[in-house]
Amino acid sequence: MGYLTTLYGHSLALLTDLYELTMACGYWKSGLADRETVFHLAFRHNPFGGGFGLACGLGPAVEWLSDFRFTGEDLEYMGGLRGNDGQPLFDPAFLAFLEDLRFTCDVDAIEEGTVVFPHEPLLRIHGPALQCQIAESALLNLINYQSLVATKAARIVTAACGRRVIDFGTRRAHGIEAGVLAARAAYIGGCDGTSNVAAGHRFGIPTYGTQAHSWVMAYDREEEAFRRFQEVFPEHAILLVDTYDVRAAVEKIIASGRKPRGIRLDSGDLVADSQWARQRLRQVGWEDVQIFASGNLDEYRIAALLERGAEIDGFGVGTALVTSEDAPSLGVVYKLVEVEAEEERRLAAKFSDAKTTYPGRKQVFRFRDARGEFYQDLIALEGEQPAGGEPLLVPVMRGGRRLHPSSPLVELRERCADARQHLPAALRQLEAAGTYPVRYSQQLEALQQAVRQRYRGGVEEKQQKAAPTRRG
Amino acid sequence: MGYLTTLYGHSLALLTDLYELTMACGYWKSGLADRETVFHLAFRHNPFGGGFGLACGLGPAVEWLSDFRFTGEDLEYMGGLRGNDGQPLFDPAFLAFLEDLRFTCDVDAIEEGTVVFPHEPLLRIHGPALQCQIAESALLNLINYQSLVATKAARIVTAACGRRVIDFGTRRAHGIEAGVLAARAAYIGGCDGTSNVAAGHRFGIPTYGTQAHSWVMAYDREEEAFRRFQEVFPEHAILLVDTYDVRAAVEKIIASGRKPRGIRLDSGDLVADSQWARQRLRQVGWEDVQIFASGNLDEYRIAALLERGAEIDGFGVGTALVTSEDAPSLGVVYKLVEVEAEEERRLAAKFSDAKTTYPGRKQVFRFRDARGEFYQDLIALEGEQPAGGEPLLVPVMRGGRRLHPSSPLVELRERCADARQHLPAALRQLEAAGTYPVRYSQQLEALQQAVRQRYRGGVEEKQQKAAPTRRG
Numbered sequence: 001m002g003y004l005t006t007l008y009g010h011s012l013a014l015l016t017d018l019y020e021l022t023m024a025c026g027y028w029k030s031g032l033a034d035r036e037t038v039f040h041l042a043f044r045h046n047p048f049g050g051g052f053g054l055a056c057g058l059g060p061a062v063e064w065l066s067d068f069r070f071t072g073e074d075l076e077y078m079g080g081l082r083g084n085d086g087q088p089l090f091d092p093a094f095l096a097f098l099e100d101l102r103f104t105c106d107v108d109a110i111e112e113g114t115v116v117f118p119h120e121p122l123l124r125i126h127g128p129a130l131q132c133q134i135a136e137s138a139l140l141n142l143i144n145y146q147s148l149v150a151t152k153a154a155r156i157v158t159a160a161c162g163r164r165v166i167d168f169g170t171r172r173a174h175g176i177e178a179g180v181l182a183a184r185a186a187y188i189g190g191c192d193g194t195s196n197v198a199a200g201h202r203f204g205i206p207t208y209g210t211q212a213h214s215w216v217m218a219y220d221r222e223e224e225a226f227r228r229f230q231e232v233f234p235e236h237a238i239l240l241v242d243t244y245d246v247r248a249a250v251e252k253i254i255a256s257g258r259k260p261r262g263i264r265l266d267s268g269d270l271v272a273d274s275q276w277a278r279q280r281l282r283q284v285g286w287e288d289v290q291i292f293a294s295g296n297l298d299e300y301r302i303a304a305l306l307e308r309g310a311e312i313d314g315f316g317v318g319t320a321l322v323t324s325e326d327a328p329s330l331g332v333v334y335k336l337v338e339v340e341a342e343e344e345r346r347l348a349a350k351f352s353d354a355k356t357t358y359p360g361r362k363q364v365f366r367f368r369d370a371r372g373e374f375y376q377d378l379i380a381l382e383g384e385q386p387a388g389g390e391p392l393l394v395p396v397m398r399g400g401r402r403l404h405p406s407s408p409l410v411e412l413r414e415r416c417a418d419a420r421q422h423l424p425a426a427l428r429q430l431e432a433a434g435t436y437p438v439r440y441s442q443q444l445e446a447l448q449q450a451v452r453q454r455y456r457g458g459v460e461e462k463q464q465k466a467a468p469t470r471r472g
Numbered sequence: 473m474g475y476l477t478t479l480y481g482h483s484l485a486l487l488t489d490l491y492e493l494t495m496a497c498g499y500w501k502s503g504l505a506d507r508e509t510v511f512h513l514a515f516r517h518n519p520f521g522g523g524f525g526l527a528c529g530l531g532p533a534v535e536w537l538s539d540f541r542f543t544g545e546d547l548e549y550m551g552g553l554r555g556n557d558g559q560p561l562f563d564p565a566f567l568a569f570l571e572d573l574r575f576t577c578d579v580d581a582i583e584e585g586t587v588v589f590p591h592e593p594l595l596r597i598h599g600p601a602l603q604c605q606i607a608e609s610a611l612l613n614l615i616n617y618q619s620l621v622a623t624k625a626a627r628i629v630t631a632a633c634g635r636r637v638i639d640f641g642t643r644r645a646h647g648i649e650a651g652v653l654a655a656r657a658a659y660i661g662g663c664d665g666t667s668n669v670a671a672g673h674r675f676g677i678p679t680y681g682t683q684a685h686s687w688v689m690a691y692d693r694e695e696e697a698f699r700r701f702q703e704v705f706p707e708h709a710i711l712l713v714d715t716y717d718v719r720a721a722v723e724k725i726i727a728s729g730r731k732p733r734g735i736r737l738d739s740g741d742l743v744a745d746s747q748w749a750r751q752r753l754r755q756v757g758w759e760d761v762q763i764f765a766s767g768n769l770d771e772y773r774i775a776a777l778l779e780r781g782a783e784i785d786g787f788g789v790g791t792a793l794v795t796s797e798d799a800p801s802l803g804v805v806y807k808l809v810e811v812e813a814e815e816e817r818r819l820a821a822k823f824s825d826a827k828t829t830y831p832g833r834k835q836v837f838r839f840r841d842a843r844g845e846f847y848q849d850l851i852a853l854e855g856e857q858p859a860g861g862e863p864l865l866v867p868v869m870r871g872g873r874r875l876h877p878s879s880p881l882v883e884l885r886e887r888c889a890d891a892r893q894h895l896p897a898a899l900r901q902l903e904a905a906g907t908y909p910v911r912y913s914q915q916l917e918a919l920q921q922a923v924r925q926r927y928r929g930g931v932e933e934k935q936q937k938a939a940p941t942r943r944g
Contacts, residue, residue: 014669015669016668016669017640021669021681026700029703030704073673083705084708129690133687137643140644141643141647168489170489171804172613172800172801175617175653176484176487176613178649182646195490197488197490198488201545209491209493211494212492214806215498217811231501233494233497233498236561322646323800325800328644328796328797328800329797335686336690
């Protein structure tokens with residue numbers, strides 16, 4: 001396990017930003033470590049110019065939280081960190097405190113694969129300020145990436161109009177873990193499988209594979225390369241036909257008389273070549289030989305191929321999917337919305353110019369019409385119970401323990417496919433026409449006004465005090 | 473370790489594409505598993521519209537190769553995979569063979585942090601076909617991503633003109649491992665440090681951090697939030713001043729009389745606010761308070777800020793760096809260039825339309841002028857010894873064992889910074905003017921012609937045979 005140990009050591013707790021640990025130390029020294037706080041995790045814009053997002057990444061995030069603890073090695077490293085003055089950055093008493101720290105927060109979240117919209121909290125964490133703070137980096141990281149990939153997958157699957165879509169992105173993912181996370185998210189978002197064997201193993205995702213150019217090149221003659229592969233895998237050989245010349249390769253396969261399961265085109269004119277290949281295969285009675293395409297595909301290229309009449313039964317999608325090429329970040333944010341103060345709960349909201357957030361612990365309610373179509377979401381305070389609204393945030397962890405195992409991926413995938421069917425059609429298009437209506441409850445609007453008022457009062461008072469200095 | 477175990481199990485060998493394993497099985501069944509092959513890993517275009525790339529990721533890649541083996545659990549999973557006919561995909565005898573398989577290849581590579589150009593092999597692997605094939609996915613994955621991030625880092629550092637640049641990207645990286653890999657690559661490429669604590673721990677990279685908006689919001693009054701943080705970290709507090717109102721926050725800090733180490737601007741007009749803050753800080757004699765900026769920065773925005781006179785001492789860069797935003801993939805390829813045939817070594821080269829490669833086992837030679845400036849690279853056959861050329865590929869593993877430990881990151885980073893200084897100035901610009909001269913040796917050109925000739929002969933012969941069918 002040298003590779004993983006080199007990257008991670010034996011602990012996950014250091015997989016965070018330094019400021020989470022310095023702030024944790026600050027809370028601890030100020031006696032605020034255990035002050036109850038509530039944080040929300042949300043995104044601000046639908047990715048890819050589309051009309052929705054998909055929540056994803058909760059399973060690995062809960063796994064991470066469950067595992068959270070500092071090892072002796074972690075604490076030794078932290079003890080050795082020095083500040084600018086050469087003094088230890090962290091107090092030994094603080095490190096002793098961390099040694100016994102376990103995650104005890106409550107987590108509520110929107111299930112993976114659920115259709116979500118900007119500003120809706122995907123995850124809500126409630127617990128001691130110090131713990132909520134340390135968890136920030138990992139939660140943002142895991143949910144940001146997987147939500148992107150799941151959403152991208154749904155778009156690609158939409159473009160493929162029922163044809164098979166397989167994640168081929170492992171080699172282009174940002175690290176080895178990213179390949180596994182992408183395969184998982186892509187499957188939830190609607191892909192039919194992955195080339196990533198570890199993801200197949202760990203999550204039960206169907207795995208797919210064909211053959212590489214190197215296989216063909218390893219033999220003196222292309223027909224020999226095909227024959228050998230078909231001898232080994234008589235029932236599943238999908239032969240890669242673009243190493244030298246697509247049409248010559250297809251002719252060689254036909255001439256051999258050995259029907260493959262399919263062929264793969266990885267370059268060239270996929271419309272013309274697939275149409276030609278389909279015709280040739282039909283001519284020899286091989287109607288059921290599948291034509292598979294790959295090579296820098298994304299939702300737009302797939303839609304264009306099919307519109308131009310490409311005869312393709314399945315797509316392998318790599319780079320665009322796993323790097324979330326046209327939106328490499330979802331810009332997920334993690335915001336403090338509530339802090340326990342001495343006597344009363346105090347609400348926090350941020351009012352800097354561009355990034356206004358609503359205070360308070362929230363729930364998202366989804367409303368369906370008589371046919372089951374989604375027509376509106378309502379972001380409300382947790383206690384509210386608007387008639388007919390389905391609450392999307394559900395309990396996931398209590399006191400740091402997960403309440404139930406993750407749902408099987410195949411279920412998440414089915415529910416996701418079903419939910420996408422209930423979105424307004426205009427929002428399912430690659431370029432969404434319109435915006436899904438997400439409103440804030442009256443109680444929440446009133447609360448924001450009150451907090452804003454109170455804060456403005458405070459600022460004005462302070463600014464008056466500060467004014468002489470400011471001019472000075 | 474539930475999180476990692478869930479993702480990876482206890483093995484790394486399955487972190488590959490299924491077709492690597494089916495091809496491995498094919499080689500094994502065809503008696504070609506041990507046939508000697510040589511593969512090259514290279515990219516085709518400089519990323520980001522720049523004039524160079526940086527090789528990176530070798531350390532983790534070698535780590536992965538060293539660890540390579542199939543566990544019983546891996547093989548059990550593989551044994552359970554079924555083909556379309558319901559029969560096991562893999563033969564039990566093949567799985568038994570994998571159980572004893574260890575990596576025994578030779579690896580030569582260009583050291584991390586080296587300036588590299590399109591078509592130059594960054595890594596050369598020589599050994600049994602089966603092993604070289606299985607290693608493909610992980611090698612591509614690790615070198616593709618880290619080379620991108622290192623190159624991006626160098627561009628950002630160039631734009632920052634000597635000011636400090638810190639990787640703040642962990643939360644936007646594509647998974648938790650990606651955050652660590654990005655921190656490592658960014659440091660080699662020239663960043664001064666990272667916020668990622670695990671990367672600090674594992675690789676000795678300096679770690680940096682400030683404070684989050686949530687810290688400020690957790691207190692009733694902003695000045696209290698600042699005071700508490702400064703009490704805990706009197707020497708290192710960098711105070712985040714944009715939670716509510718930047719100028720009011722700076723006035724509060726000045727009014728407190730407690731000089732912080734620095735302030736951080738994370739939104740708003742960074743030029744105007746930094747100039748204003750610098751002036752105010754100078755007015756009170758706080759010339760040495762650093763002004764740090766963050767928030768969706770990249771090399772172009774940093775260059776524009778400095779051109780417009782921003783008074784910024786250091787930059788925190790996140791999303792653009794760790795997602796390699798404007799070039800999320802380097803498109804690294806792994807090509808078979810040589811295969812041992814029965815009686816003689818046979819050379820492989822691919823001649824499909826768009827993607828021509830040169831056959832043969834290669835070396836890259838770099839030429840410097842009298843002042844030490846790079847003026848030309850030569851891609852030659854391994855045995856060639858062009859006068860004055862420095863060979864860039866150096867032995868890394870022999871018989872599957874690494875020859876020496878990875879160089880300390882700080883050395884790689886220094887060598888990288890030095891190498892970038894020896895590039896022609898036109899190629900160091902963000903938008904490169906011109907192309908660095910990379911030539912192929914005469915021997916290599918002659919070899920390619922010979923292989924092409926031989927292959928064309930073969931194809932024409934085959935096409936003639938196939939012609940009747942083609943018309944039929």
